[in-house]
Amino acid sequence: MIEIKEIHKIPEMSKIIDGLFRRYPFLYERAFCASFNPYNIYSLRRLNTRITTALLFVPDLTTYLIRNAKQTPKPLPIYFVNNSILRWMIDSLFMWFGSPAGLKFLGANLACIEQKQVSQNFLDQYQKLNIVVFAWCVNETEQRRWLKANQVSIITDTLFQ
Numbered sequence: 001m002i003e004i005k006e007i008h009k010i011p012e013m014s015k016i017i018d019g020l021f022r023r024y025p026f027l028y029e030r031a032f033c034a035s036f037n038p039y040n041i042y043s044l045r046r047l048n049t050r051i052t053t054a055l056l057f058v059p060d061l062t063t064y065l066i067r068n069a070k071q072t073p074k075p076l077p078i079y080f081v082n083n084s085i086l087r088w089m090i091d092s093l094f095m096w097f098g099s100p101a102g103l104k105f106l107g108a109n110l111a112c113i114e115q116k117q118v119s120q121n122f123l124d125q126y127q128k129l130n131i132v133v134f135a136w137c138v139n140e141t142e143q144r145r146w147l148k149a150n151q152v153s154i155i156t157d158t159l160f161q
Helices: 010-023 038-047 061-069 084-097 100-106 120-128 141-149
Strands: 033-035 053-057 110-114 132-136 153-155
Touching: 010 038, 033 038, 038 053, 038 100, 053 084, 053 100, 061 084, 084 100, 120 132, 141 153
Parallel strands: 033 053, 053 110, 110 132, 132 153
Antiparallel strands: none
């Protein structure tokens, strides 16, 4: 998984990744590009539809943004942190991008969702439409077994036996 974190020079980053895949064609079979930013996926797919792409998403994206920003020297503006309506709108929009219709709009091939959000109902909806689901960050053995039994690929930072 090549996770794209670019937020300022997205078209330039897309061209670099496109060039990487064209230079090393084995990447088409061995790698996919993922991002929390839908525009990264959209921009990359416009350049090269052969690159497998995935949207990373979570229902409370703004909560993650706020939590991570507190750990940096530049916290988010207070009007954003305290604006429940704005945060709900942003969270709703990003969850729509993670829906089957949103993934189709972006041209994404895969759905990567936080493991806590994966349910049988969620899997039934996505698998019925032949959308491959990845769960992140799976670090518990029982959780990994349940996901594997339900044909969900996992992203982990833990080695399993």
